[in-house]
Amino acid sequence: MIYGNTEGIKKFYLDRLEALYEFDCDKNILVPMEVVSTISEVSYSINREIAVYINRRGKIINILIGDNLTAPLEFMSEKRSDRGLNGIRCIHTHLSEDARLSTPDITALIDMKFDTMVAISVVEGIPKSFSFGYLKIEEGQIKNEAYIEGPYSIDDINDVNFLELVTDLEKRIEYTAHEVKPSDKERVILVGCKSDDGYSVEESLEELKELAETAGAEVVYKVVQNKSKIDPAYFIGSGKAREIALLRQSLLADAVIFDDELNGVQTRNLEETIGCKVIDRTTLILDIFAQRAKSMEGKLQVELAQLKYRLPRLTGLGQMLSRTGGGIGTRGPGEKKLEIDKRHIRERIYDLEKELEKVKKNRSIQREKRKQNEIPVVAFVGYTNVGKSTLRNKLCELYGKDKEKVLEANMLFATLDTTTRIITLPSGRDVLFSDTVGFIRKLPHDLVEAFKSTLEEVVESDLIVHVVDGSNENAIVQIETVNKVLREIGAENKECILAINKIDIAKEENIHAIKAKYNNCVEISAIKEINLDLLLKEVELRIFSKIITEKLLIPYTEARIVSALHELNCVKSEEYLEDGIEVVIETTEDIINKYKKFLQK
Ligand SMILES: Nc1nc2c(ncn2[C@@H]2O[C@H](COP(=O)(O)OP(=O)(O)OP(=O)(O)O)[C@@H](O)[C@H]2O)c(=O)[nH]1
Ligand SMILES: [Mg+2]
Structure with missing residues (x-):
């Protein structure tokens, strides 16, 4: 999936860019030349700037087309990483002789804490010169300032060792004890799709957020998906999944939680693409239930529900979940780990059902007793x-x-x-x-x-x-x-x-x-x-009482009864007749009984 302003661009160019996703960049090299020459050519041909985002494993995680390329990423800036560099470098083209980083480039670098920000000046499809920026680190802290280097020629830029640069930067950042182990909380991204059950996605996600927090997680971002058609393989579509992968990296999230139920295949595919644990709303709710169940019966019920939900999904479950790394989605009642072996699960389900049967019987005996006590x-x-x-x-x-x-x-x-x-x-x-x-x-x-x-x-x-x-x-x-x-x-x-x-x-x-x-x-x-x-x-x-409607005729000499009835709040209507006040009351049997003698036949 190529993002940004792809309108009117020939499929041929998009395909060339798309192929870059398969490319493994050398981890040591700042600007992989194969990538640079492709984006330079395409950029020139379509007359639009192109940016690629590469993670430290050398994988391209996002490709963007448009003007002002670094700007779209600002939508993440408010939730950006506070714990060091975000592990991603951005390389993008400038369709001019000028390779210097622009102000938006530098702002994005600082905001997003990219590993580096590289600009390439492209003239007639050929990469001419490069400049790059990285964050200034002083006294162990990342500053809101950047060092800019270049412009360099192709030969010079090839001498820059990216791995050394980043390792050096990382070494100089002093993580406080708190930051190294930021909190026991899992950082999660929420994903919701538009639904038609009376709630808006935003409200539904707000509720999911509360659920996630109840489960002990910290929500770092919410993604809303407009597409109503459900993708059988990815639920949200593979492009969106890749977008979330990028987000996850820059926000250093530990897990992604979907607002809707996912099947095993979708979970596995999403985990593979996004690169972290993926769980759905049901798993999250079950997890909360597991933490909260107090009674014997409650615990049995939660475990049973968890295992039943898991069993058909196990085939598809990816690495992340079968490893049961811990955290949300892996907890059973009383903090014990959930079974991950199918045969064990089936046996456990059988035992649980038997045990529950017994508890149930007990409960109904108790209920009978209460009934006897009336x-x-x-x-x-x-x-x-x-x-x-x-x-x-x-x-x-x-x-x-x-x-x-x-x-x-x-x-x-x-x-x-x-x-x-x-x-x-x-x-x-x-x-x-x-x-x-x-x-x-x-x-x-x-x-x-x-x-x-x-x-x-x-x-x-x-x-x-x-x-x-x-x-x-x-x-x-x-x-x-x-x-x-x-x-x-x-x-x-x-x-x-x-x-x-x-x-x-x-x-x-x-x-x-x-x-x-x-x-x-x-x-x-x-x-x-x-x-x-x-x-x-x-x-x-x-x-204690059935509500009955009755008509009473109260003589004028007993008018105080009418006010008493009014005090009971049961008068539906009243009419002043010749021989008394006719009141219709809607009340309980015992009150009616009290005024039986005024009942009108
Ligand atoms: N302002 C206000 N807050 C209330 C009132 N009643 C309850 N709350 C608050 O609402 C929150 C939820 O109350 P709970 O009694 O735990 O709700 P619950 O319905 O038992 O919730 P679950 O057991 O989770 O289903 C708490 O923070 C209460 O303090 C009220 O009359 N006014
Ligand atoms: Mg309650």
């Missing part, structure tokens, strides 16, 4: 990070019988196991509140499958409290994502309350939009303890 169960569901755990902890703190806290953190998937606590409602009745794992978009199917038994709690519950982050602009899409999973586990017809959380920071119009679309909303703030009593009242109402 304590109703309220299940908290909701998109990840909406505040389910915070809400449940607050409720436990204020109304609970035991005060053990559920891990709450501003991290995705803080909760991975259903945990259940008893809460006393205002009326004095007890209910069990159970917190569940957060739901997330593009939740891998294996995972829904794996967590079904955890989610059985939801299916078996008496009431669902669907918690929504009212401050999130995607709240409605998130609600729909959760509803979709609820449908998948067969819980769509359950009695449900929508708790719109975080109203302390939510925008008015956002809340309005949610309320306009859904019934049974209660606006709350878990953190600020706003309306939590109201939520519990609503819970009580939904669980």
